[in-house]
Amino acid sequence: MNFEPVVLFFVLGVVAGLLRSDLKIPGSIYEALSIFILLAIGLKGGVELAKHPVGDLVLPGLIIVLVGAIIPLVAFPVLRYIGRMSRADSASIAAHYGSVSVVTFSVGITLLGQEMLEFEGYLIVFLVLLEIPALMIGVILARHGQGKVRWGKLMHEVFFGKSIYLLAGGLVIGFVAGAEGIKPLDKLFFDLFKGVLALFLLEMGLVASTRIAALREYGVFLAGFAMLMPIFSASLGIITGWMLGFSVGGTFLLGTLFASASYIAAPAAMRIAVPEANPALSIGASLGMTFPFNIFLGIPIYLWMAKTIHAS
Amino acid sequence: MSAHPMLLLTILSESVLEDILIDEIMALGAKGYTISEARGRGTHGVRTGKWTAGGNIRIEVLGDNALCSKIVQRLQAEYERDYGLLMFTCPVELQN
Numbered sequence: 001m002n003f004e005p006v007v008l009f010f011v012l013g014v015v016a017g018l019l020r021s022d023l024k025i026p027g028s029i030y031e032a033l034s035i036f037i038l039l040a041i042g043l044k045g046g047v048e049l050a051k052h053p054v055g056d057l058v059l060p061g062l063i064i065v066l067v068g069a070i071i072p073l074v075a076f077p078v079l080r081y082i083g084r085m086s087r088a089d090s091a092s093i094a095a096h097y098g099s100v101s102v103v104t105f106s107v108g109i110t111l112l113g114q115e116m117l118e119f120e121g122y123l124i125v126f127l128v129l130l131e132i133p134a135l136m137i138g139v140i141l142a143r144h145g146q147g148k149v150r151w152g153k154l155m156h157e158v159f160f161g162k163s164i165y166l167l168a169g170g171l172v173i174g175f176v177a178g179a180e181g182i183k184p185l186d187k188l189f190f191d192l193f194k195g196v197l198a199l200f201l202l203e204m205g206l207v208a209s210t211r212i213a214a215l216r217e218y219g220v221f222l223a224g225f226a227m228l229m230p231i232f233s234a235s236l237g238i239i240t241g242w243m244l245g246f247s248v249g250g251t252f253l254l255g256t257l258f259a260s261a262s263y264i265a266a267p268a269a270m271r272i273a274v275p276e277a278n279p280a281l282s283i284g285a286s287l288g289m290t291f292p293f294n295i296f297l298g299i300p301i302y303l304w305m306a307k308t309i310h311a312s
Numbered sequence: 313m314s315a316h317p318m319l320l321l322t323i324l325s326e327s328v329l330e331d332i333l334i335d336e337i338m339a340l341g342a343k344g345y346t347i348s349e350a351r352g353r354g355t356h357g358v359r360t361g362k363w364t365a366g367g368n369i370r371i372e373v374l375g376d377n378a379l380c381s382k383i384v385q386r387l388q389a390e391y392e393r394d395y396g397l398l399m400f401t402c403p404v405e406l407q408n
Contacts, residue, residue, distance in 0.1 A: 153332065271328045275394030 004111040007295045009198040013205020014212065014292075025203040033200045034264075038163055040189040040196075041102055041124055042170015043182060048121020049171065050178045057122060060244045061129065067240045068130045068258060071233050072098030072137045078229075083221045085281075088142050092270045092277035095138020096286045097229055099131050099262035102163065103204065106197050107295045108256040111303065112249045119249030126257055128167050132158060134262075135269050142274040154273040163265045204291070211288030222281065226261075226289035234259035234302045242309045252306035259298055261286035316406040321380040323371040324350060324398040329391065330369050336390070337373055340382050346372045354396055368396070374406065 016023040025033075049057075072094035079090035105127060112119055135158055158164060174182060182189075237258030241251035263286045271279055325333060330347065337345055350368040373383065384399050391397050 150332075268328055271326070272332075275391075 004107060004114060004295075004299070006110055006194060006198050006201060007107060009201040010205040010208070010292065010295060013202040013207075014209045015205075017206045017209025018212070023206065025199070025206065030200075030203050033196055033203065035162070035166060036189075036196050037106060037193075037200055038102060038166035039170045040193050041106060041127065042167040043174040043185070043189055044170075045121060045124025045127070045167075046171040046174020046176075047179050047182055048174075049125060050175045052122055057125075061125070063244065064126055064240060064254065065129050065133060067236060068098065068126070069133045069137060070236065071258060072134050072141070074232070075225075075229055076141050079225065083225065086277075087144065088274050088277040089281055091138050091142035092274050092279075093225075093282045093285060094141060095135050095270055095274075096263070096266045096282045097233065097261045097290075098134025098137060099266040100127055100134075100257050101260035101262055101286075101291065101294075102127055102167070102264075103197070103200065104260035104291060104294045104299075105253070105257055106193075107201075108253050108299055108302075110194055110197065111299060112252070115249075115303070117249035117252075118247055119253050120246055123250060123253050123257065124167075125171060126254075128164055128171065130257065131164060131262070131265055135266060135273075138266075138270060139273045142277065150272060154269060157269045157272055158265070161265055161268055201295075204287075208287055208292065211284045222285050223289060226285040227293050230259035230261070230290055230294055230298050231301070234298065234305065238302065238305050238309060241306070248306050248310045251310065252303045255302040255306060256294070256299060259294055259302060261290045263287040263291065318374050318404055318406050319377060319380045319401045320404045321373045321375065321383060321399065321401045323373070323383075323387065324352075324354075324368055324396075325371070325391070326396050327367040327369050329395060333371060333387065333391075336386055337371070337383055340386060341379055342373050342375055342383070344374075348372075354398065374404070 013023075015021075075094040075097045076090050079085045079093055080087065083090070085093070105124075109119070135154070139154065234255040238251050238255035240258075241254035246254065263283055266286075267279055267283050270277060270282065323333065327349070334345065334347075348370045350370045352368060373380070375383075380401050384401075387397060387399065
């Protein structure tokens with residue numbers, strides 16, 4: 001099994017939270033760390049994007065977004081009819097799973113670095129692109145033509161919420177500046193990335209520990225869903241990446257991207273758009289279960305899957 | 313020095329509603345408001361403020377009885393069912 005030691009910082013945070021240590025990451029530091037990670041990932045994607053003729057990426061991009069839209073459409077009936085959850089809860093959770101997690105993706109990238117595997121850097125663009133259809137499908141499923149939707153407010157939350165805004169902004173700056181132009185910033189944004197990710201994971205562990213304590217309330221079904229759904233989504237991503245001719249690293253990252261579930265952008269958007277859904281269920285599943293599952297077990301499994309499909 | 317009797321309306325709700333509630337309050341005729349971040353526990357569970365969208369806000373508005381009850385009725389009708397929302401007033405004397 002491939003193992004990325006940076007995830008141990010997550011464990012450190014979880015243990016501190018469960019044992020009620022007085023360890024706290026101040027809110028403003030957490031904000032600064034998340035801004036750093038979003039910008040760094042965006043810049044990296046923009047630099048890679050500048051190396052490719054953008055026209056060549058339109059068709060694979062469209063395919064990836066369309067296949068990505070299958071995830072919430074599969075998750076919804078599973079939650080609604082097998083899990084017997086309410087329409088609003090099913091739709092909100094489906095949107096969380098269709099949407100993506102930047103930190104899970106970042107852990108995937110650091111594992112590739114350790115394995116010395118290359119990847120198609122422009123995949124970072126899909127961190128932005130996959131978010132939008134997933135959230136819209138979630139809202140449409142929840143409403144089913146009934147009730148009013150604050151579409152304007154929702155769209156504002158999606159596009160100008162800090163995660164999409166900073167990722168997209170970083171992409172544009174990286175794209176305009178190119179590898180040479182970004183060089184003076186390399187030391188800050190790229191060399192320090194793993195260290196900042198470690199601190200961020202420590203904080204995520206602290207937060208997740210408050211969710212893990214409440215896991216018993218969610219029931220066996222949701223726990224099973226939170227671990228099986230990412231494997232299904234990752235398989236979808238890995239097959240898509242392989243068929244599009246991506247490298248092993250790119251195939252693995254697309255699988256990781258599909259497998260990840262959002263816990264920053266989606267909760268805020270769903271709280272506005274589908275207020276009757278219980279946020280404890282969706283955040284508990286995505287942050288309390290799927291996120292740790294992905295970084296500890298999922299990511300090594302997806303890498304193995306990507307290597308296997310390329311070897312066949 | 314003349315002191316004007318007024319009501320201080322305090323609204324405790326979810327951070328995610330900040331912009332929406334402010335728009336409502338201003339549209340109903342409030343002259344201003346004060347917002348602070350808050351944490352706590354209520355019937356909607358523990359709000360630790362440890363997560364971006366997981367915190368609470370406290371909005372304070374000064375106004376006469378008519379304004380405060382307009383705001384309370386509006387927010388109650390629109391947001392009470394789905395969101396954590398607690399509102400109370402207390403009489404105050406404005407000193408300037």
